[in-house]
Amino acid sequence: MEYYLETQQIDISQLNINNDAILVLVSFIIFKIYQKTRVPEGLKNVPTLSFLVLLTEIYNKVGPDKRWEDIRDILEKEGIGKLWFNGEWTLTVTDLGLVKDIITKTDLYPKSLLGESFPGNLVTQYYGDNVVFSNGDVWKRHRRIANPSFRNIPVHVFVESAIKLLNVMEKVDNEPIEIRNLMHGLTLDVLGKAAFGFDFNNLEDPKNVYVTAYNDVMEELSKPIYYLISFLEHIVPRTEAIRKIAKLNSLYDEMVEKKMKSMKTGEIDEKINNNSADLLEHMVHACNDPENPTLTSEELRHDLAIFMLAGHDTTANALSTILYLLAIHKDVQKKVRDEILRVLGDDLTPNSEQQKELKYMNMVINENLRLYPPVANLPRRTPSKDIKFRNHVIPAKTPIIINIYGIHHSSKNWENPEKFIPERFENEKHDHYAWLSFGGGNRLCLGINFSLIEQRIMLCSLLRKYEVSLPADSIHKDKLQIAPEGSGTMGPHPLPLIFKRRTE
Secondary structure (H helix, E strand, C coil), X not given: CXXXXXXXXXXXXXXXXXXXXXXXXXXHHHHXXXXXXXXXXXXXXXXXXXXXXXXXXXXXXXXXXHHHHHHHHHHHHXXXXXXXXXXXXXXXXXXXXXXXXXXXXXXXXXXXCHHHHCCCCHHHHHHCCCCCCCCHHHHHHHHHHHHHHHCCCCHHHXXXXXXXXXXXXXXXXXXXXXXXXXXHHHHHHHHHHHHHCCCCCCCCCCCCHHHHHHHHHHHHHCCCHHHHCCCHHHHCCCHHHHHHHHHHHHHHHHHHHHHHHHHHHCHHHHHHHCCCCCHHHHHHHHCCCCXXXXXXXXXXXXXXXXXXXXXXXXXXXXXXXXXHHHHHCHHHHHHHHHHHHXXXXXXXXXXXXXXXXXXXXXXXXHHHHHHCCCCCECCCECCCCCEEECCEEECCCCCEEEEHHHHHCCCXXXXXXXXXXXXXXXXXXXXXXXXXXXXXXXXXXXXXXXXXXXXXHHHHHHHHHEEEECCCCCCCCCCCCECCXXXXXXXXXXXXXXXXXXCC
């Protein structure tokens, strides 16, 4: 009996020790959470944007237009808001004064690298350090090698692809065509030929192995749960996603290797001399400059990955939304078509001089990009030192997101911001930093001219031949339904449009 009581006392004593240990552990966890979530002194007066609302929006798969509605009141009044996201306080900004500073002072506001924001995440492994997500000397090296590639726009590729598009559409007349996927197929084919000398043949064979590999990877990288809970990837291995990325990376590696061999045989030199080299060939050629730092094959692959996203998704979405706007604004559609016929005459596609003469079309393109910017938010910037902004002090390393959609839809920057008014661009009276469809400053998108020329040529080809209408039962009848921008780009939900052959 005495032995039994003695052992019981030992167990109780051990229990007390365990309870104390658990209490210490819980206290430590609470303290670390407090440390992590505590609002820095300089940000205490910055209005807080609800993380719970953000979670609800993500769960309901809403687009950036709905998110803007939820935060409009705060950002219209203050121009800045803070949000607890990815384990840290992040700022969302629409104030044009601060926006200008962020865009023009890249040394003071460097981009947040993927490896810093999402360490170990698959998106970091896939895109790596590239011409978009890099800073300082690394960015300058990527930019120096990529710059020449965008000086010679391969207009003939756009024209060939436009003809191919019309041939595909020839099979359908006066019946709804799902335009979003069709435009993605078109722009992927254009990018493949113009940038890599590779025919994805997406228009005619949208389920081929190359397109499927790309779409599979985009689907995997677009899952929001891995951005909201960044450590999840370390707990639940994404074996299938890793396999899909490896498959796509092997395609990029084959492209780079093929160009490297062409460089050794002198084929690339010959193409550059006769202005027929593609973007990747220009980059490989630049990498062989003995006077300048080069890119490794892996770095070239990372640039190809970001070009694939930025080079076709954005233009495809822009073409989809502009066709929607023309479909619901028949007067504007007629005015654009009349201008095309007047400027081009019997020419099928505009040359460089004629593109400048398409002044009303260019206004329509700019207004479409204002209403539906290809990217709703610019990549995060992190100030290198504390920043004084009004009565706030933004601590160094605080992530800052420029909300392009909010800037484009702010009543402070635009009169009747929700209305489609192409004429507002006639005299370009708006603040320079109130229109950021391609970013700004020295980090302005490399592909701005590539995209704009492609849009003009495709619109000329389509509007000469077709009158565009919206089906009576369309989900977009009252308002364009914007999809969540999982891959980082912004576009509509599936968008059937009717293309009726013109008889005039």
